[in-house]
Amino acid sequence: MSKRDYYEVLGVARDASEEDLKKAYRRCAMKYHPDRNPGDHEAEVRFKECKEAYEVLSDGGKRRLYDQHGHAAFEHGMGGGNAGPGFGGADMGDIFGDIFGNIFGGGGGRGGPRRGADVGYVMELDLEEAVSGVEKRIEIPTLAECGDCDGTGSEDRKLETCSTCHGRGQVRFQRGIFSMQQPCPHCHGRGKTIANPCKTCHGNGRIEEEKVLSVKIPAGVDSGDRIRLAGEGEAGPAGAPAGDLYVEVRVRPHDIFERDGDDLHCEVPIRISQAALGDTVRVPTLGGEAEIRIPAETQTGKVFRLRDKGVKSVRSRAPGDLYCKVVVETPVNLTQEQRDLLDKFEATFTGENARRHSPRSSTFLDGVKGFWDRMVS
Known part of the structure; x- marks a missing residue:
């Protein structure tokens, strides 16, 4: 090739x-x-x-x-x-x-131990917590600096220069025409060797422990947002700097609202009589209740916009809006009286009178008739 x-x-x-x-x-x-x-x-x-x-x-x-x-x-x-x-x-x-240096462990490429690994943590929040902000305590398993040897890995805290890499922490080797380098196999990239390993951490300089942290989540975060806590990741080997902790937010599905950026969406069920005659209905918002006026002859799927009733995210200056889609509900569990009233009501829809009161249905039926006419011809 x-x-x-x-x-x-x-x-x-x-x-x-x-x-x-x-x-x-x-x-x-x-x-x-x-x-x-x-x-x-x-x-x-x-x-x-x-x-x-x-x-x-x-x-x-x-x-x-x-x-x-x-x-x-x-x-x-x-x-x-x-x-x-x-x-x-x-x-x-x-x-x-x-x-x-920083992508694959950091710091170890030019002699000296690599920084500690970064740690990820997924925090699940309710929508209300994500919108208003919250402080949470979390427990994470991590590698912490060994207190008995101050992270050196040496019982007497004495380190010797590695005789293989001469303190660089890496060794070079030739692979065909390419000159490559990798962490020193003798000192594992530290550049130093330990003659008297610590009995607690066995020369590693780090021990496993559960770390408890308090994390402040700012108001307006959304799923996928990450919060960086510098130095709260794993301790670095041989006293090297610790990595960072990244807390990723995931917002749980809400029973009422669906979030889309700074905006919120919800469905508001209304009765057929409210849709036909008009009404004022109360709807929930994250800050309490609000009212929307339903005009007479409102059809299902009509969307009403409530300004500034959405979310003020961590990146925006003003809150988004709340969009309420009304859904006309078919009544259930009718009494005999209600059935009789509906029968009388339905009887009023005859001939051209029915077409005048049901424009969408009439348009649909005209379309069906045209479809069959084309099929026959």
């Missing part, structure tokens, strides 16, 4: 600056990095493709050769012994440290 154009791989113009190339490579690498796509062979191929393209285009000499001769510049040795992709050029370790 022929190689794709390097500029196309990175998604940049042929006159792209060094900074544009670096930004494009970062975007590409973050999208296809194997740590973010475990087991995805296509993503691994794309990642290698992005790396190869950047290695060439970020080197002035290689880029000039590529612009003149394309891929042939390297496939046939036109660039000399050190001209091919994967030799010389930019220090990919520096770029990997910048890009992936």
Whole structure:
């Protein structure tokens, strides 16, 4: 399979600056990095493709050769012994440290332990709690700093520089034409080793515990909103900074209202007599009750808008509206007297008189008649 154009791989113009190339490579690498796509062979191929393209285009000499001769510049040795992709050029370790330091554990790429992992927590709220705001206490299982060794993992709090990675926390290895790096297998990315492990945490520097926190939920949140509590995630290994806690809000379905952004929607059942003669009905809102006036001859599905009776979200300056859709209810459990009255009422709908009082029904019947006429002809 022929190689794709390097500029196309990175998604940049042929006159792209060094900074544009670096930004494009970062975007590409973050999208296809194997740590973010475990087991995805296509993503691994794309990642290698992005790396190869950047290695060439970020080197002035290689880029000039590529612009003149394309891929042939390297496939046939036109660039000399050190001209091919994967030799010389930019220090990919520096770029990997910048890009992936915070995405895949943070902090460990340039020597030193990674920060603690971020923790997610899903908090379910009633609609009323989400709209008005609330403070909730939560319990989360987490890794906390070991108090007996102050998070060092060492009984005597003494750490020695790792002899394998010399304190960098990572080691380099060659895989074909690519120079890769990974956490040091000896010190597990710490850059330090422990001669006398702590008996409480067994050298890990962290212990499992249940953490109790009080979380303030601001008024107006909605499902999918996240609240970040800095430093309340897992403690970092060997005294590294803790990760963050992200509380994701999920609003439970409500018995009456359905939320749509800042607006609320509800259905209001009314009797046939109210729809025909008109009436004033009281409807619930999140702030109490309100009235809507039902005009005479109102049809089912008519929507009434109550301004500012919706939700004032955390992002909006003004509250939304409440939309009430009336539904004309068919009466049930009728008494004999009520049945007799309805029979007398129905008897008044005869001939053209019925069409005058039921415009939608008449339109429907006209449509049906036209349909059958067309079918017969």
